[in-house]
Amino acid sequence: MFNSVLAVMARALMAFIFISAGYSKIEGFSGTEAYMAAMGVNPSFLPAVIALELGGGLALLFGWQTRLTAAGLAGFCVISGLLFHGNGEQANQILLMKNLAMAGGLLAFVRTGAGAPALDRH
Template sequence: MLNPNVVVKNLSEQPQINAVISLVARILMAYIFIVAGWGKITAYTATAGYMESMGVPAALLPVTILVELGGGLALLFGFQARFAALGLAVFSLITAFLFHGGADDAINFMKNLAMTGGLFFLMLHGAGKFSLDHMIENN
């Protein structure tokens, strides 16, 4: 009998397929952080005001930009990806509660929780073959 789980497992264990899926997963995870970090740069004053309105000091905005944009780029290129994923996971979890904890923003709260789970998974399994981490570790 055909077991779809076994079929997907067998496909994902093919080295080239595994490498491509890892790359695509990293790109998809990085995208939201790169866009968000860049958006905070281009709307710096508005973002600082929003942070203040949520009880978060605007002085933390440069750190927020560094975490989002820097962490997103690290994921994209697979550089120190486990560390970047851990940092972004913690960041996503904290921001879920600080900015999306209300009942009227449940979807963004759940989005942050889902991203946290994906980032923890990336932290455990690493960046994959098509990454700077792989190049550095194998030289």
């Protein structure tokens, strides 16, 4: 029972940042497009980013395709961290380290899977 609670908590805590980030990008769509453009990233990627964050966050939360989802989100964390926070400023260094730490946590899901209960468990 304890392991089941831990599995759900781990997935929920990791998923929350992606779900909330995806939702906030929908709410602030034009501002996010402008920010992406200012950072040299093509804003046409924004719908894909939203889909990855929302879809990946929900898939992780419910434990569906957990290993694949976690691998994709880990790669996203590294790439977005380097693109948006890799400029060497102290505040951005902290955000980059946060992204790298999240990637490390996600890699643990790649190794172990969702745990139970999850949609991955039939």
